[in-house]
Amino acid sequence: MYAIPQLKYTESGNFLLMAGPCAIESREVAFEIAERIQKITDKLEIPWIFKGSYRKANRTRLDSFTGIGDEKALQVLAEVSKHFGVPTVTDIHAAEEAAMAAAYVDVLQIPAFLCRQTDLLVAAAKTGKTINVKKGQFLSGSAMRFAVDKIRESGNPNIILTDRGNSFGYSDLVVDFRNIPDMQENKVPVLMDVTHSLQQPNQSSGVTGGKPELIGTIAKAAIAVGADGLFIETHPRPAEAKSDGANMLHLDKLEELLTVLVKIRKAVQ
Structure with missing residues (x-):
């Protein structure tokens, strides 16, 4: 189902999980998070991919954190993969970044705001890596077939x-679960990004807000309607x-949530 090296438990029938910190802050934090997720996913037999952005290019304010350095962060991702035996994913923001990031990770992610950028999609596709394309906040699920076509072609x-x-108004988002079956019409796995869908962007402070108390609600609904996996920071x-x-999920709450989601998945199946 997923052409991703090192991906375990694909025969379990469980959903795929992409999980990790928003950004690579340090080797220590990345390893702390990966170790905890690994134990939980092994226990529940959930296939998972470690997520971490090597650089944050889409920031509201100039003084926002963008990263610890491209090569340093990418090396951390490579070390996580080797140490825990888990595939990794990171986002890229320009065509020239595709080959560089592909040398370190298993999956290249296209940010939502950039999902229509042809040069970026083509460069990512040509690396041969699995490509995860975030649906733009400004697009319907059915419109994502054009991104799929660009990569396949x-x-x-x-x-x-x-x-x-x-996008809903100027500083909120709304989840339309029709997007999941609409995107599955492309015969590709479809994930729900639970934590980013609960962002409240464009705040007057210049710092994005969120509603993490609804993470469980969105995750349960996504699995119930048939999502192939979840993306959780x-x-x-x-x-x-x-x-x-x-809008992140506290790591201490991850196991309890995933345990419930596994039960919902089994009930749906």
């Missing part, structure tokens, strides 16, 4: 699509996170 069939809500100390702390 560039010679790469290994595609995942991820919903992350739709998590951190042991969200208040100290360098990026997106306002």
Whole structure:
């Protein structure tokens, strides 16, 4: 189902999980998070991919954290993969970044705001890596077929699509669960980005807000309607996170949530 090296438990029937911190803050934090998720997913037999952005290019304010350095962060991702035997995913923001990031990770992610950028999609496709395309907040699920076509026509069939809500007014998002079956019409796995869909962007402070108390609600609904997987940003100390702390799931709450979601998945099947 997923052409991703090192992906375990695909025969379990469980959903795929992409999880980790928003950004690579340090080797220590990345390893702390990966170790906890690994234990939980092994226990529940959930296939998972460690997520971490090597650089945050889409920031509201100039003084926002963007990263610890490209090569340093990418090396951390490579070390996580080797140490825990888990595939990794990171987002890229320009065509020239595709080959660089592909040397370190298993999955290249296209950010939602960039899902229509042809040069970026084609460059990512040509690496041969699995490509996870976030659906733009400004697009319907059915419109994502054009992103899929660009990648397939560039010679790469290994595609995942991820919903992350739709723009609603100026500072909120709303999740339209019709997007999941609409995107599945492309015969690719479809994930729900639970934590980003609960963002409240464009705040007057210049720092994105969020509603993490609804993470369970969105995750349960996504699995219930047939999503193939979930994307969840998590951190042991969200208040100290360098990026997106306002809408992250506290790492201590991950096992309880995933345990419930596994039961919902089995009931749906």
